[in-house]
Amino acid sequence: MNKKTPLYNLHIQHGAKMVEFAGYQMPIQYKSGIIQEHKFTRENAGIFDVSHMGQLFITGSDQLTEDLEKIFPVNLKNLKTNQSKYSFLMNEHGGIYDDLIITKLKDSYLIILNAACKKQDFEIIKKKLDGKYEINLDESLSLIAIQGPKAKDVLGKVVSNINNLKFMNGGEFEYDNSNIYITRSGYTGEDGFEISIDNQKAEKFVDRLINYGAKLIGLGARDTLRLEAGLCLYGNDLDEKTSPIEANLKWAIPKSRVDSNYPGSDIIKKQIDYGVKTLRVGIKPETRVIARGNTKIFDQNDKEIGKVTSGTFGPSVECSIAMGYVENNYSPTNTKIFLEVRGKKVPANVCDLPFYKKNYVKGEKNV
């Protein structure tokens, strides 16, 4: 039996079509459909139930910071309290077990994990920390994202002072006589927030956001939004056999960590110094044909050079878009490639990511 999130009843009330995802019953779309939900998020404010994702809290002293740096290729010593970084849980071969967001709290760390990976991540991290710290995959909290240009206005009516938050920063805010933790972040290419809130308070909270004009958005639009924004989906675009360098996510590994130890660090350093065989790229088919995951990629001489990992129709860019891995010499922008869809070779071009670009808000004070 699949688990339900605390928002399950609300999804049903709003006409959601529910599907199984990572062991949970989740909304794929609501009545208006994926394209309308996608556009609403880009123009207004969309609410996403991401309560299936893992919220891992690890509590400890300065030693914890050092021990976590042995696990994650990120500079935690320089991280300020309430600052977030995108990082990876990696294996010894430099492959990715999961991609995640790590936030420094007052005397702990909060790590947001993908739903399908969270249990395995928990076991791996727990084992590596060797019982030295309190570690809790907290199931008593829901996670709600609100995304879009009006997210700050809608959320601002329910929670005070959120406009001071800068992108990739978080903080505690008062709501309904208790504290909730909010970060300014997201997975859509829009300004937005993620709110960690007690399960019992989640439905009422979302109801209030809806009353101020936000709408529930399903996993279908979440996927088209993230793909337009050029963001990876674990399991499609990232896996245990792919390194962050191959995934073109080198930016997430700070220079200060390249020479230090973490799982797979020797391989990552080699890949940075000597290059990689395959690289993740953006792909634009020349027609409306959609190249979904596992579509084979060929060069002009019919040589197979890679495969697509995600592909869809981008409702905001109004064309077919995809991401995939190609041999390194085919990775430059505008390289002509061919996608094999239903036996036919469809011409396409390697292109820059993201497909859709919007500036993230850096906090009202800095604008």
Add this chain to the structure above:
Amino acid sequence: MSEAKFSKEHEWITLEGEVATIGITKHATEMLGDIVFAELPEKGTNVEKDGTAGVVESTKAASDVYTPISGEVVDINQNIVDDPAKINEDPEGAAWFFKLKIKDASELDSLMNKEEYEKFAKETSS
């Protein structure tokens, strides 16, 4: 023009003389969701009853379109190729897929009428 008949693959068909017009049902578009791509057979090709004669893709997945009757493709609806969203707007009207010059009108006999199809659609989708 004849009354519409329906296939188990969720196509509709009407007949005028020996030319049949074929499209997908409203029920099919509701199951598919937002359609973003359509591929139709080429004019002049021959298609066989129950064979594939096109593709539609929604934001979620690709589905084959079958022809409920054999014949030669005499016309295709380029409007739905250029703007596939039209299929969601008026699937059983303006958004027809292709027209066939048919060989054997008796092939229509095995198809469902509107009432039978509605019952079938309800049963298979629940």
